[in-house]
Amino acid sequence: MSLAGVELREFTRADGSFLTSWISGPAELMTWAGPAFTWPLDGPQIAQYAAESETPRRGSWMGVDSRTGQVVGHASVRVDADGVAGRLGRVLVAPQARGRGVGAGLLTQVLAVSFGARGLQRVELGVFSHNGSAVRLYERLGFQVERVLPDVEHVAGQSWSALQMCLAKADWAAALGQRHEAIES
Numbered sequence: 395m396s397l398a399g400v401e402l403r404e405f406t407r408a409d410g411s412f413l414t415s416w417i418s419g420p421a422e423l424m425t426w427a428g429p430a431f432t433w434p435l436d437g438p439q440i441a442q443y444a445a446e447s448e449t450p451r452r453g454s455w456m457g458v459d460s461r462t463g464q465v466v467g468h469a470s471v472r473v474d475a476d477g478v479a480g481r482l483g484r485v486l487v488a489p490q491a492r493g494r495g496v497g498a499g500l501l502t503q504v505l506a507v508s509f510g511a512r513g514l515q516r517v518e519l520g521v522f523s524h525n526g527s528a529v530r531l532y533e534r535l536g537f538q539v540e541r542v543l544p545d546v547e548h549v550a551g552q553s554w555s556a557l558q559m560c561l562a563k564a565d566w567a568a569a570l571g572q573r574h575e576a577i578e579s
């Protein structure tokens with residue numbers, strides 16, 4: 395797996411302009427975040443999201459290319475009430491930066507923070523089943539499909555199904571160890 399060097403910094407309200415410039419229509423908005431936002435993604439929705447991201451309930455980050463300093467991605471984890479599990483979502487890579495490992499680099503950092511400093515034991519996510527590059531990205535990171543939810547959304551006359559995927563801390567640590575061994579050998 396190619397891993398672009400990506401560093402995280404906390405998402406702020408001012409970063410909303412990156413999100414709005416990377417999402418160009420209602421189907422892309424649904425693909426990115428499910429029904430959490432309504433099109434068009436506007437200032438009040440961004441402000442609410444940024445405010446929620448400042449609480450212990452949610453962590454949200456921008457990914458920065460460590461070589462160029464360019465902002466290249468975004469992701470967020472909502473922590474469950476028990477603090478044991480979290481839900482990864484809002485994963486987005488700048489359109490011009492896709493297909494070169496930025497998503498993998500970004501999520502590797504997000505998972506390190508989630509299982510490390512934030513102390514989560516399990517990370518879950520939902521992804522539309524036709525979103526092949528996202529599903530493959532999650533599978534490469536060790537996520538496994540737990541459930542298929544048929545026909546969860548209707549977009550532009552089409553019915554979209556979703557996959558619920560999950561990754562336990564122990565499996566993440568084991569996969570990380572194997573990747574390090576592969577790089578060193």
Ligand SMILES: CC(C)(COP(=O)(O)OP(=O)(O)OC[C@H]1O[C@@H](n2cnc3c(N)ncnc32)[C@H](O)[C@@H]1OP(=O)(O)O)[C@@H](O)C(=O)NCCC(=O)NCCS
Pocket residue numbers: 396425426427484485486487488491492493494495496497498499520521522525526527528530531
């Ligand atoms: C899904 C998404 C986050 C993936 O981000 P990305 O940075 O393109 O992800 P990666 O580069 O790690 O992987 C994407 C592809 O590039 C390939 N790739 C990775 N590094 C590469 C490299 N150095 N050279 C060539 N190809 C490379 C991967 O193998 C992968 O191929 P695949 O899609 O055929 O499996 C991005 O497409 C996106 O933002 N989509 C819109 C929003 C969205 O769908 N979010 C997910 C919601 S659940």
